[in-house]
Every structure is written in structure tokens, then in C-alpha cells.
Amino acid sequence: MAMYRHTYQSVPESEEQMMDNLQSILAQHKIEDSLAGAIMLTVSEAFVNAFVHGNKRELSKTIQVEIEITPLTVKASVIDQGERHIDLSGDRPVPDPFSENGRGIAIMRHYATSLIFSGSKSGGLKVSIQFDRKKYYESKILK
Amino acid sequence: MGTNAKEEGGVVIINLDGRLDLASGTALKEQIKGFFEQEKYSIHLNLSGVEFINSSGLGSLVSIMKVVRLKKGRLTLSNLASYVQEIFDITQLSHIFEIYAIEEEALNSYNTVSTS
Numbered sequence: 001m002a003m004y005r006h007t008y009q010s011v012p013e014s015e016e017q018m019m020d021n022l023q024s025i026l027a028q029h030k031i032e033d034s035l036a037g038a039i040m041l042t043v044s045e046a047f048v049n050a051f052v053h054g055n056k057r058e059l060s061k062t063i064q065v066e067i068e069i070t071p072l073t074v075k076a077s078v079i080d081q082g083e084r085h086i087d088l089s090g091d092r093p094v095p096d097p098f099s100e101n102g103r104g105i106a107i108m109r110h111y112a113t114s115l116i117f118s119g120s121k122s123g124g125l126k127v128s129i130q131f132d133r134k135k136y137y138e139s140k141i142l143k
Numbered sequence: 144m145g146t147n148a149k150e151e152g153g154v155v156i157i158n159l160d161g162r163l164d165l166a167s168g169t170a171l172k173e174q175i176k177g178f179f180e181q182e183k184y185s186i187h188l189n190l191s192g193v194e195f196i197n198s199s200g201l202g203s204l205v206s207i208m209k210v211v212r213l214k215k216g217r218l219t220l221s222n223l224a225s226y227v228q229e230i231f232d233i234t235q236l237s238h239i240f241e242i243y244a245i246e247e248e249a250l251n252s253y254n255t256v257s258t259s
Contacts, residue, residue, distance in 0.1 A: 012166045019162065019195075037195075037226055044197045048165050094235070098209060100202035103234045107198055110233050 002029065004067040008047075010055040010081075018047055018065055029069050035136050038111040039074055039129075043067075045104035046078035046127040054080030054125050073113075074131040080124040146174060154185045154253050156246070160192025168203030175207050184216025185253060189246045191222035196230055208240065217241065219249040 004025055008014035022043055026036040047063060055061035061081040068075040095102030108115050113132040120126040148157045155178050161167065175186060186207065190196075204220075211218040221243040223231065231237045243249035 012169070015165050016162070019164075034226075040195065041197055041230070044164060044195075048197065048199050051165075097235065097239045098205060100205050100209075101198065103198040103201060107230065107233060 002069045006065050008063045008065065010051055010058055010061040010063060012051070014063065015044065015047055015051070018063075019044060022065075022067065025067055025069070026074075031069075031074065032137070035074070035131060035133065038136070039076065039131060042108045042111045042115075042129050042131075043076045043078060045108050046076070046129065049104055049127070050078050050080035050082075050125070054082035056082060072133055074133065076129045078127045078129075079120045079122070081122060082124050084119055084123075084125045146171065148174070148178075150183075151250065152253060154187050154250060155183050156187045156189065156250070158189045158192060160194070162195040163190075163193050163200030163203070164195065164197050165199035168200045172203050172206055179210060179214075184211050184214040186211060186216070187219045187221065187246065187249050187253075189222050190220055190224070190227060191246075193224065193227055196227050198234070201230070201234060201236060204240070205236070217253065219243060219252065221246045221249045 006018065006021055008018055019040060022040055023036070026039060031039070043065065047065065050063045051057060055063065063081075064077075064079040066077040066079075094106065108129065112129045113135055114128075114130040116128040118126050118128065146157055146159055148155060150156070157174070159171070163171070178186065188204070204218075208218045219241045222245060223242060228237070228242075231240065231242070241249070241252075243252065
């Protein structure tokens with residue numbers, strides 16, 4: 001098992017930095033391109049949610065990203081320092097097509113094997129994302 | 144994300160490459176705002192070089208489209224890679240954007256509309 005933990009400042013530029021780090025980790029572990037793309041997309045959605053809705057773009061706050069890679073799974077956690085900004089109870093409606101936001105969770109749900117929102121120990125929101133590597137490849141083959 | 148722009152037949156053509164996310168989406172909106180200030184509302188975006196797009200990038204495109212529609216202009220997209228097209232499909236945005244397979248087809252559609 002390999003575990004990576006990075007903490008990013010709550011600024012727009014951190015998204016690029018986080019993506020570069022994530023891409024490098026996934027390449028290091030030879031994660032197949034389509035799964036790597038799905039992981040990057042899903043983690044980026046959680047990261048932007050943390051920055052915009054969790055930390056409310058406050059520069060003094062941080063976002064922690066943890067990646068755990070095993071032969072069977074890739075797990076990612078994105079933890080903000082805001083108040084719990086998402087209704088944890090269930091589904092969210094499909095946004096108005098002309099809305100500029102509100103699509104991130106639908107994208108995460110589409111690509112992740114499992115997606116869990118919970119409170120972090122520090123009081124912010126923790127988004128736990130899991131990809132079952134075997135199941136992901138099988139679903140791609142069946143498509 | 145890199146962009147370069149040119150004009151052809153009254154249409155502003157912008158080639159996008161790299162990642163289209165929160166920061167680059169904001170930069171793209173700023174770039175296009177410059178064309179809006181010149182009353183240019185026919186915009187074509189060639190996405191052939193886009194290797195990544197997330198909901199923030201999509202939100203930027205929706206924002207641009209809303210201005211264009213308000214001004215009775217057009218926003219067309221072309222050359223979407225399959226994974227980019229998939230994200231448009233998942234979010235049901237394929238239905239509200241004018242998406243063409245290739246840039247030439249999109250630009251021809253401007254001629255068709257203007258002469259009919």
C-alpha cells in the first residue's frame with residue numbers, strides 16, 4: 001500500500017498544483033489512463049467544492065488531499081476547514097441547464113465506485129472517494 | 144491552459160488546450176469578455192487540445208453561452224475528445240451547446256445561418 005498526503009493553501013492556483021501532484025502519483029503507480037482520468041476528475045471536483053463551498057475561498061484555510069493506492073483500490077480523501085456545506089442526507093437535484101455550477105457531485109457519483117460525505121475531526125467536510133480498480137475496468141469493458 | 148484566437152468571417156475562433164478548470168475557465172471568460180466589449184458575439188471554441196475538463200470549466204462555458212444568447216449571438220464548440228464529450232453527456236450539457244465534430248463544419252454553419 002502507498003499513502004500520500006498533501007496540504008494545499010485555499011487559493012485557485014492550488015488546483016493546478018494538486019492535479020500535477022496527483023497525475024505524478026498515478027503515473028508512478030502505472031494507473032491505466034481511463035481510470036487515472038476518472039480519479040483526477042473526481043478529486044478535482046471535490047477539491048473545487050472544498051475551496052469554493054467549504055473554505056469559501058479564504059486564503060488562511062487549507063485543503064488536505066490523501067491518496068491511498070493498493071492493488072485493488074484507489075482511495076482519495078479531500079478535507080476542508082469550512083462548515084459542512086453539503087446536505088449529507090442524500091441526492092441533489094439536477095441543476096438548471098443554464099446554471100454555472102451544481103454539476104460536480106453528479107460527475108463524482110458517475111465516476112467513483114463509492115462516494116461518502118462525512119464530518120472531519122477538525123469540523124470541516126471530508127469527501128471520501130473510492131475506486132475499485134477491477135470493477136472499474138470491468139464496467140469500462142461492458143460499456 | 145493555452146489559448147490562441149483569430150477571426151474568420153466575423154467569427155472569433157479560439158483554440159483551447161490543456162486543462163479547462165476553475166483557474167483556466169476564469170481566464171477564458173476574461174479573454175472572451177474582451178471580444179464582448181468589441182460587440183463580437185459569434186464565438187467558436189475548438190476543444191481539440193483540451194485534455195481535461197471539470198464542472199468549473201463547464202460552468203465557464205455556460206457563463207459564456209448565456210451572454211452570447213442574450214446578445215443573439217452564437218457559441219459553437221468542436222473537436223471534443225471522447226472523454227470530454229462524455230462529461231458533456233453526463234451533465235446533460237450536450238443538449239444545450241451547439242457541438243460540431245470538426246471546426247470546418249461549425250464555421251460552415253455560420254455561413255448557412257447568415258445567408259438563409
